[in-house]
Amino acid sequence: MMADDKVTIWESFKHQFSPRRYIIQLAHMEVPSWRVIVRAFARASIVLLFLAVVLVSLYETSWVTVDQLPQNLEDQSNIKAIGTLLFTDFVAPFEILSFVLLASLMGAIYMAKGEDSQ
Numbered sequence: 172m173m174a175d176d177k178v179t180i181w182e183s184f185k186h187q188f189s190p191r192r193y194i195i196q197l198a199h200m201e202v203p204s205w206r207v208i209v210r211a212f213a214r215a216s217i218v219l220l221f222l223a224v225v226l227v228s229l230y231e232t233s234w235v236t237v238d239q240l241p242q243n244l245e246d247q248s249n250i251k252a253i254g255t256l257l258f259t260d261f262v263a264p265f266e267i268l269s270f271v272l273l274a275s276l277m278g279a280i281y282m283a284k285g286e287d288s289q
Contacts, residue, residue: 225271228264 257265 224267228267232261232264
């Protein structure tokens with residue numbers, strides 16, 4: 172390559188994002204095995220089931236407003252009434268939330284740990 176044969180930014184961009192390059196990649200693409208496809212559908216169905224549970228619990232829950240909470244003049248924070256409602260009327264959403272938080276914690280630990288060759 173001579174000193175006059177400098178590659179411009181435009182030529183580099185054209186080479187990097189050439190449609191011909193992607194067509195060649197698609198032509199040499201391998202079809203995944205049936206096990207990979209089944210795993211992908213299983214994971215997608217788990218995600219959709221989780222999303223359905225979250226959406227149903229969001230839209231079907233009758234949300235308690237501040238007016239509906241029993242008022243206690245001695246304790247303005249009303250922690251006892253919130254705890255009573257949480258463990259009587261809202262046990263299922265509370266348990267679902269605890270499971271979601273546990274799963275997100277496990278995922279965060281897995282992602283933070285990284286991939287080791289052990």
